[in-house]
Amino acid sequence: MNAPDIGKIAGQPRAPRVDHLLIAEMVEAGSRVLDVGCGDGELLQLLSERKGVDGRGVELQREKVNACVARGLSVIQGDADRDLDNYPDQAFDYAILSLTIQATRQPKTVLENLLRIGRRAIVSFPNFGHWQVRTKLLFSGRMPINDNLPDEWYLTPNAHLCTIRDFADLCELVHADVEQAVAFNAYGARLPIKWSLSMQNMFGEKAVFLLRGPKRPAAGR
Amino acid sequence: MTGASPNLVASVSRRHPEVDTPSSPVVHFDTGAPLHLACQQDLAPFSIAYETYGELNAAKSNAILICHALTADQYVASRHPITGKPGWWDNMVGPGKPIDTNRFFVICSNVVGGCMGSTGPASIDPKTGAPYGLTFPVITVGDMVEAQARLIDYLGIDQLFAVIGGSMGGMQVLEWASRYKDRVFAAVPIATAAWHSSQNIAFHEVGRQAVMADPEWSGGNYYAAGTVPKNGLAVARMAAHITYLSEEALHRKFGRNLQDRSSLSFSFNAEFQVESYLRHQGSTFVDRFDANSYLYITRALDYFDMRESAGGVLANAFRGTKTRFCVVSFTSDWLYPTRESREIVQALNAVAANVSFVDIESDKGHDAFLLEEPTFFATVRGFLNAAAMKRGLGSPEARK
Numbered sequence: 001m002n003a004p005d006i007g008k009i010a011g012q013p014r015a016p017r018v019d020h021l022l023i024a025e026m027v028e029a030g031s032r033v034l035d036v037g038c039g040d041g042e043l044l045q046l047l048s049e050r051k052g053v054d055g056r057g058v059e060l061q062r063e064k065v066n067a068c069v070a071r072g073l074s075v076i077q078g079d080a081d082r083d084l085d086n087y088p089d090q091a092f093d094y095a096i097l098s099l100t101i102q103a104t105r106q107p108k109t110v111l112e113n114l115l116r117i118g119r120r121a122i123v124s125f126p127n128f129g130h131w132q133v134r135t136k137l138l139f140s141g142r143m144p145i146n147d148n149l150p151d152e153w154y155l156t157p158n159a160h161l162c163t164i165r166d167f168a169d170l171c172e173l174v175h176a177d178v179e180q181a182v183a184f185n186a187y188g189a190r191l192p193i194k195w196s197l198s199m200q201n202m203f204g205e206k207a208v209f210l211l212r213g214p215k216r217p218a219a220g221r
Numbered sequence: 222m223t224g225a226s227p228n229l230v231a232s233v234s235r236r237h238p239e240v241d242t243p244s245s246p247v248v249h250f251d252t253g254a255p256l257h258l259a260c261q262q263d264l265a266p267f268s269i270a271y272e273t274y275g276e277l278n279a280a281k282s283n284a285i286l287i288c289h290a291l292t293a294d295q296y297v298a299s300r301h302p303i304t305g306k307p308g309w310w311d312n313m314v315g316p317g318k319p320i321d322t323n324r325f326f327v328i329c330s331n332v333v334g335g336c337m338g339s340t341g342p343a344s345i346d347p348k349t350g351a352p353y354g355l356t357f358p359v360i361t362v363g364d365m366v367e368a369q370a371r372l373i374d375y376l377g378i379d380q381l382f383a384v385i386g387g388s389m390g391g392m393q394v395l396e397w398a399s400r401y402k403d404r405v406f407a408a409v410p411i412a413t414a415a416w417h418s419s420q421n422i423a424f425h426e427v428g429r430q431a432v433m434a435d436p437e438w439s440g441g442n443y444y445a446a447g448t449v450p451k452n453g454l455a456v457a458r459m460a461a462h463i464t465y466l467s468e469e470a471l472h473r474k475f476g477r478n479l480q481d482r483s484s485l486s487f488s489f490n491a492e493f494q495v496e497s498y499l500r501h502q503g504s505t506f507v508d509r510f511d512a513n514s515y516l517y518i519t520r521a522l523d524y525f526d527m528r529e530s531a532g533g534v535l536a537n538a539f540r541g542t543k544t545r546f547c548v549v550s551f552t553s554d555w556l557y558p559t560r561e562s563r564e565i566v567q568a569l570n571a572v573a574a575n576v577s578f579v580d581i582e583s584d585k586g587h588d589a590f591l592l593e594e595p596t597f598f599a600t601v602r603g604f605l606n607a608a609a610m611k612r613g614l615g616s617p618e619a620r621k
Contacts, residue, residue: 056576
């Protein structure tokens, strides 16, 4: 039947993405994980295979959801902006938003929700402060297109691009503790942790933040 | 039957023998084991007719209960004894099919209130020796589930591997998951809702009024009168059938095409193909379905409101659940639209349940769940395979 198609959508075995491997390092074995914007389920699969997590996913695109469920992952068709409100506080050990926050309508609300639903939140995003992005804008005067930002401005789902500095500011604004922040260069190598935020912001192409939400009085949600 | 209205249905047999002596196995619960109904009455004795497919394993851990929709029955994957047609979910259930009878022991029972061997309004009331008719108590979806639970007890099964059903069957799945949290490992509610909408109640009322307006309904006692409210029931079925399709599917199938003619004949005959199709749907339905059963079961659906029974918060119905859910909706289903499935999903999320939710792209309307929809089949297969692994039932390859 159409099993091969599903396989194709779901992705044949291939080398895991570097940011996924980092997330897999951050996540404790056997924990409960919600992956918001889980795509074809690659990260969930990785976390389940390597860390034995109890994983759930949320994905907007119907075909990707179908593929995830057909391969046995617990994924719902839904929207980070609309469908996170229903989850109870601290329902998961980790709420992950992998390369998705820039495509949400209300990044701040989404981040607050992640910090509420998960004991920790892991957020990765393409860094708009990367030197190539800056030079592209400076010299060509046009929106940059690269591996992380592959679409023309009029086609991209990205609505709220930010830099590493911007994101760090947002974390402060929502009183999130940054437990770990790692940036990758264009070759997928981790930038030295000792580098200053400005250096990370200049040379990091993607960043992954491990966050812990503000201590809250037992909130009545 | 005369008069201005066209006689839709030529002739119909009286009470069908399947009511009393079904072709399928049937289990009788005697007066000492009544079914306590939501209306506070007890039903006793009562019978539940059921079919099974595949084999129950030694651990009794591979049983799947399939719950049928409004007018279906226990013949999910075997020939229907009256119509001779293949089972109503023949494409989904069977050896090697998504619900694989090589691996799973599949049970499907006729709902209480039905007319294919389970006790319903056409059954004989032992107190009077005559069919219940309207003296049959009004039943609910919850009552259907309680009756099924008795069957599952009788079969010696503690926990069902899965409960699966579409439409009214999906409501039973939700009731199962809510009432018997430890007895349902996985649940697949399809094309359904947690409460019956005003629009759906409205359509049902049209159907019931059509039946009751037929003089041959005889106040529900047509069995004694030796008649059948066939025209009323056929009209009810015709109206309902429209709600199972979509405007797009109807247009694709029939358009404005004429039936057996090349031009309009300026009459009220079935000139359009769509008319002819609906009349056919109506007339074949009365051969196999009891009019009073139709009244009772549509009523059960109207009464269905899990939100209300859970104190106004649907999530409460599922609090503490460990069941793995796979909720499925279809984009063109306007009878139980996607947003109603999403409401179920949101309630499940609110209790951090393990839930998958797939909205299948289809233009075939509500009936899509009964039709060949490859993505839907792949979803059910994939979900069940993963659940089977978790349940320790092994992978499909290992089994073969």
